[in-house]
Amino acid sequence: MHGLGELESAAMDVLWRAGEARTVREVLDELNRDLAYTTVLTVLDHLHRKGWVAREKRSRAYCYTPTRSREEAAARAMRNLLADVGDPDGVLLHFAQSASEGEREALRRGLRKRA
Template identity: 65%
Template sequence: MVGLGELESAIMDILWRTEEPAKVREVLDGLTERRLAYTTVMTVLDNLFRKGWVERELDGKAYRYHPTFSREQAAARALRAVLESCGDPEAALLQFASTASDRERELLRTGLRKKTRRK
């Protein structure tokens, strides 16, 4: 995910797949491809909290963490950041549209129709 490091992205992936807020130990257990210290995961979750990616609730002596927004909302924010930083958002959007698959173009049309109806 844009704006996140590799470990932060892996942790966010676990939180997005988890239905309930998760404790550090539960997140650590979900990182099956890595051997990390408990304190490393705790530090990364604290960083994600300070960055606004997760919220936390005290549960006894430990925090439970959950995403501040969905994976789809995070992706949309990343796309928005790319457009704002590229210098020519119109050209970037047109370039993307020219490389989009038929399915992606249909999804864009559907989304734009829905947005137009809401106004």
């Protein structure tokens, strides 16, 4: 995900797939990597400070949940990428021309909902 490091992206993937709050230990277990508990704690703390996750204290541990869906995060990343290029209209036109029929239909639906 744009703006996230490799471990941050992996932790977000765990949280998005979970569909409910997860503790550091649960995220660590689901990452299935040889990482220290404190490493995952630091990653989740960074995500919290960046606004990607909310945390709630339950008993002695924090539980983490995403503050936005994977789709919202991807849309925000696309928006940031468009802001970084010199010709966002050109990028959108190239994307539209290369989009599959299913993608074009999804865009049409989205534009109809907005209107």
